[in-house]
Amino acid sequence: MSGIDKRNRLGEEPFTYQITKNGTVIISYGGRQIKIVKGMEADRLVARIRDVEDIPTEVQLLLAKITGNFKRGNEMLGKKGLD
Template sequence: MGNIDKRNRLDDAPFSYRVNKKNTVFLEYKGKQVKILKGQEAEKFIRKIEATVTEKESQLIMAKGTGNFKPGNERI
């Protein structure tokens, strides 16, 4: 994971996720929902998250799952 998180922003664990009964995944950044994953995309995300060992790996998967999300450039 060497050069991926050069500024150590993932150490603060800004990302979180929730899964409902229908296996819909809600990705959140600092408590605000930024993406919803459904179907095969959600299943793939859940498999990857369950296979992680460290919190930083989980944070990276959640960050990648949000797609092209850049905090500060969006309008909420």
């Protein structure tokens, strides 16, 4: 996994999740809700989380992947400019 999380961002555990009574999974990043997963996709996600819940970085990786194309690591280039 070292090749995936080169800057150890997942070790900081930025993602959190909440499973509601009806099985919906609410994923947050830095305290802000970013994705809601419902239905069969939520069922599969919960099963995968339970398989690796003893390894926090693996849970973080699952949550990062389910959010899609999120936080590639090049955000600062847009803020600072290319000067």
